[in-house]
Amino acid sequence: MFDSQENSTYQLEPVEDNQFVLNLGPQHPGTHGVLRVILHMDGEYILTADPVLGYGHRMQEKIAENMPYTQILPYMARMDYLAALSFNQAWVCVVEKMCGYEVPRRAEYIRVLTTELNRISSHYLWFGAFLLDLGAFTPFLHAFADREMILDLLEEVTGSRLTYCYFRFGGVSSDVDDSFLQGVQDFVEHMRSHLKTYHELVTGNVIFQMRTKDVGVILPFDTWGYGLSGPVLRGSGEKYDVRISEPYSIYPELDFEIPVERDGDCLARYMVRMREVEESLNIIQQTLDKMPDGPVRSKVPKIIKPPAGEACMAVETPRGELMIHVVSDGTKVPYRVRYRVPSFGNLSVFSRLAKGQLLADALAVLGSLDLVIPEVDR
Amino acid sequence: MTFIEETLEGLDISVEYPDSALTGIDAQAEVSVEQIRPLSRTLFYAGLFLESVSAIDLIADEIIEGVYLFNHYEQHVRLKITMKTDRTTPKFPTIGDIYPGAVWHEREAGEFFGIDFEGSKDKRNLLLPVETTFHPLRKDFKRPEQAGKIQ
Numbered sequence: 001m002f003d004s005q006e007n008s009t010y011q012l013e014p015v016e017d018n019q020f021v022l023n024l025g026p027q028h029p030g031t032h033g034v035l036r037v038i039l040h041m042d043g044e045y046i047l048t049a050d051p052v053l054g055y056g057h058r059m060q061e062k063i064a065e066n067m068p069y070t071q072i073l074p075y076m077a078r079m080d081y082l083a084a085l086s087f088n089q090a091w092v093c094v095v096e097k098m099c100g101y102e103v104p105r106r107a108e109y110i111r112v113l114t115t116e117l118n119r120i121s122s123h124y125l126w127f128g129a130f131l132l133d134l135g136a137f138t139p140f141l142h143a144f145a146d147r148e149m150i151l152d153l154l155e156e157v158t159g160s161r162l163t164y165c166y167f168r169f170g171g172v173s174s175d176v177d178d179s180f181l182q183g184v185q186d187f188v189e190h191m192r193s194h195l196k197t198y199h200e201l202v203t204g205n206v207i208f209q210m211r212t213k214d215v216g217v218i219l220p221f222d223t224w225g226y227g228l229s230g231p232v233l234r235g236s237g238e239k240y241d242v243r244i245s246e247p248y249s250i251y252p253e254l255d256f257e258i259p260v261e262r263d264g265d266c267l268a269r270y271m272v273r274m275r276e277v278e279e280s281l282n283i284i285q286q287t288l289d290k291m292p293d294g295p296v297r298s299k300v301p302k303i304i305k306p307p308a309g310e311a312c313m314a315v316e317t318p319r320g321e322l323m324i325h326v327v328s329d330g331t332k333v334p335y336r337v338r339y340r341v342p343s344f345g346n347l348s349v350f351s352r353l354a355k356g357q358l359l360a361d362a363l364a365v366l367g368s369l370d371l372v373i374p375e376v377d378r
Numbered sequence: 379m380t381f382i383e384e385t386l387e388g389l390d391i392s393v394e395y396p397d398s399a400l401t402g403i404d405a406q407a408e409v410s411v412e413q414i415r416p417l418s419r420t421l422f423y424a425g426l427f428l429e430s431v432s433a434i435d436l437i438a439d440e441i442i443e444g445v446y447l448f449n450h451y452e453q454h455v456r457l458k459i460t461m462k463t464d465r466t467t468p469k470f471p472t473i474g475d476i477y478p479g480a481v482w483h484e485r486e487a488g489e490f491f492g493i494d495f496e497g498s499k500d501k502r503n504l505l506l507p508v509e510t511t512f513h514p515l516r517k518d519f520k521r522p523e524q525a526g527k528i529q
Contacts, residue, residue, distance in 0.1 A: 054505040061490075062514050097400065224427035224451065226479035233451075240451040246402075312402030312447070312456060323429055325447065336515075340430040340447070348482045377505055 018042065022359075026055050031366065032129060033373030037350075039359070046362055049354035051347060056377040064337035069095050069304040070169070072337075077163035079341065080375040082125055085111075085118040086317035088167040093248060094313035094324045095169050098306035107171035107296045108250045113184065113287040114154060114166065116280040120191075121150040122318035123273045123280075126370045130270070131202060133367040134211050139202050146194065153183050169304060171297030185288055188281050195278065203274070212266035216353045216365035219264070226352075227345035230320025231276065232369055235261050235268035242316040254286050266368040273370070276318075305332050319343050319370055341375045380405075381453045385424045389417060398456070406458040411470060414446070414461060418473040418480075426450045426457065431473075431483035433491045435465070437517040442468045442491055463493070472498035490515040 025036035034055035040047040060079060064072050076091045077084035089111060096103060128143035151161050157176050158166040166173055202208055218228070218236045233240055241258045243251045259275035261268035308330040314323040320342025327336040346369045354362040382393060382405045391407045398404045409417060429447040436443055446459040463469055472495040474481035484495040485504035492513035495501065503510055513519060 054503075054507070057505040059514055062519075065515075094402075097402065222478070224425055225422070225477055227428040227477075238451045245451075245454040246456075310401060310403075312458075314402070314456075321429075323447070325430070325432075325445070327434060336434045338430060338432045338445070344482065345428075345479055348479050352478070 019047065026052075029132075031373070032371055035347075035371070035373045035376075037366075039354075039362075041359070044358050044360075046354050046357050046359060049351045049362065051350060053347075053373075054377055056374045058374075058378065060339065060378040061337055064334055066333065068332050069306070069334065072334075073167075074163075074165045077165055078374065079339070079378055080317060080319070080322075080343075080372050081162050082122040082372055083118055083317045083319065084162065084164040085115045085166065086315055086322065088164060089115055089249070090313055090315040090317075090322050090324050092167045092169055093315065094311055094326050095304060095306065097313055098309065098311045098326065098328060099169075099300075099304065101170045101300050102298050103170055104295045104298055105250075105292045106175075106294045107298075109287050109291050110157075110172050110176055110296060111167060112249055112251070112254070113176075113284055113291075114157065114164075114172075116283045116287075117150050117154060117184070117187075118164075119318045120277050120280050121147045121154075123277050124150075126273065126318075127198070130367040130370075131208075133363055134208065136202070136205075136208070139198070142194075142197065142201065146191065149187050149190070153180065153187060156180050156183070168297060168300075170300040171295070173297075175296045181288060181291065184284060188285055188288070191277075191281055195274075198274065203271075209267065211361075211364055212270060212368070214263075215266045215361050216357070216368060217264045218349065218353065222349055222352060226349040228320070228349060229342050229345060230316070230318070230370075231269055231272040232320065232346045232349075234259065235272045236264035237262040240321075242314045242321050246314055248313075248315060250287075253290075254283055256283050256286075266364055269368045269370075303332055305330065317342055319372065319375070320346060339378055341378065343369075343371045343373075343376045347371055347376055380455075381450070382455055382457060385420060385426075386417075389413070389420060391417065402456060403458045404455040406460070408460050408462075411461055411463065414444075414459070415471050415473060415476070417459065418446075418476050421448055421457070422476050424450075425452075428477045428479050428483070429456070431480055431487055433468075433487050433493060433515075435491060435515065435517045437465070440465045442493065444470050444487070444493070446473075468493040469496055470494075471496050474498050474500070489513065492516065 019042050022039040022041050025031045026034040036052040038050045076087035080087050124143040124147040128140035131139040155161050158164045223236050239258050239260045256279045259272050261271050306328040310327045312325045314321050323340035325338040326334050329335040353365050393405050393407045396403050426448040429449050432445050434443045441462045442465050444461050448457040481500055487493050489503040489506050
């Protein structure tokens with residue numbers, strides 16, 4: 001069952017004189033999770049970077065082959081613990097698509113409202129952690145104080161703080177009340193004014209600019225060659241966002257921009273995410289204004305048996321395009337489930353970007369990719 | 379003429395167009411093993427990005443079906459390419475030298491299904507431990523009694 005093959009191991013010996021192998025991780029604050037990178041170094045410069053994955057591997061695709069559709073739902077949040085609601089949404093949407101379930105309007109609005117809140121909280125955690133990588137501690141405290149407000153709001157409706165399991169087939173598990181909506185309104189107003197502090201504190205800072213400008217530039221060929229998506233892609237000038245390209249839920253009815261930057265460096269990726277926060281605030285404001293009354297859950301059968309066939313469903317998570325491909329054989333467990341996770345593609349470009357960089361710059365690049373390792377490992 | 383028809387012109391591939399509102403797939407085609415490399419080169423120069431390389435174990439028919447999903451940043455067409463291989467010694471040609479991002483997808487499909495991606499420079503396991511030789515996504519996979527015990 002297990003045997004060691006000669007070509008299956010990782011190169012850990014120095015290639016030439018004056019060179020050395022540096023093992024980064026699996027436990028390292030710069031990798032944001034259990035990621036190990038084997039670096040071949042020449043002094044402070046990286047010759048090759050070889051990421052080693054699988055420390056958080058749980059074989060989610062096999063788990064999904066052995067479970068009824070309903071029971072797979074809680075596993076979604078465990079893949080990307082920072083954007084659990086986006087993953088929730090992808091799974092409920094793909095099953096709704098296969099079975100043709102209707103979703104009440106109010107439920108769609110609640111879904112978009114909570115998912116966008118989740119997107120902001122994910123971007124704030126990234127903001128804090130990224131700046132921490134670059135050596136700035138204060139922004140982290142600002143970001144986490146604001147993120148705490150979102151977690152409190154979402155805890156009120158979903159019952160959990162991170163690994164939400166709030167969406168159901170044909171709706172959401174519970175309705176939101178007026179105090180939650182008022183709380184979101186207050187948060188949006190607070191954030192619109194407080195976002196200026198972020199920009200004053202970080203964006204214009206000379207040290208920050210020098211650490212991120214022209215560092216880790218993604219070339220045009222690499223964007224589609226590596227299958228990049230999300231802010232990493234939009235920082236390189238491609239205007240691709242699943243919310244626009246394959247509209248789902250109520251996004252076609254909402255008015256929002258897709259921020260795009262052309263430079264492709266760490267600063268561009270930073271700017272895209274910060275502008276996305278503003279757009280998410282716009283979306284939240286619109287859903288608050290238009291929130292319809294009515295039921296939040298339609299009637300769906302207890303045992304879900306999609307007809308034989310297949311379906312793909314893509315959603316935009318804070319990190320990019322998540323696509324779930326389900327093949328059903330008409331029974332109550334899926335025949336095959338394939339998760340195409342955004343961080344997988346975004347991490348695979350790292351070896352290319354790190355080549356020839358200083359070690360400190362490579363950590364800035366790694367931070368700017370906004371990786372969630374359990375999502376890559378699944 | 380749709381974008382996909384224009385792109386695949388002259389490649390002798392018959393494309394079907396399933397209902398994308400129901401399946402999320404805009405175009406699909408089954409190709410032979412020899413066609414995948416010229417096809418993916420065409421797709422790369424047309425600017426399609428690689429969403430996923432994976433497989434399905436169709437144990438009843440004794441075949442493994444490779445599933446390649448492509449999409450385009452501006453045209454927004456999801457193209458599904460499938461090809462079949464024998465289940466006992468599954469082999470596909472690599473597209474890792476055309477799409478650099480495919481290398482990791484192929485490593486993953488290789489370890490999960492035991493598919494040999496011929497010509498690939500990197501065939502190490504990606505997510506499973508490097509010594510592992512079982513293929514968990516095969517339908518006849520049984521959990522080894524000492525799965526946790528890795529030398």
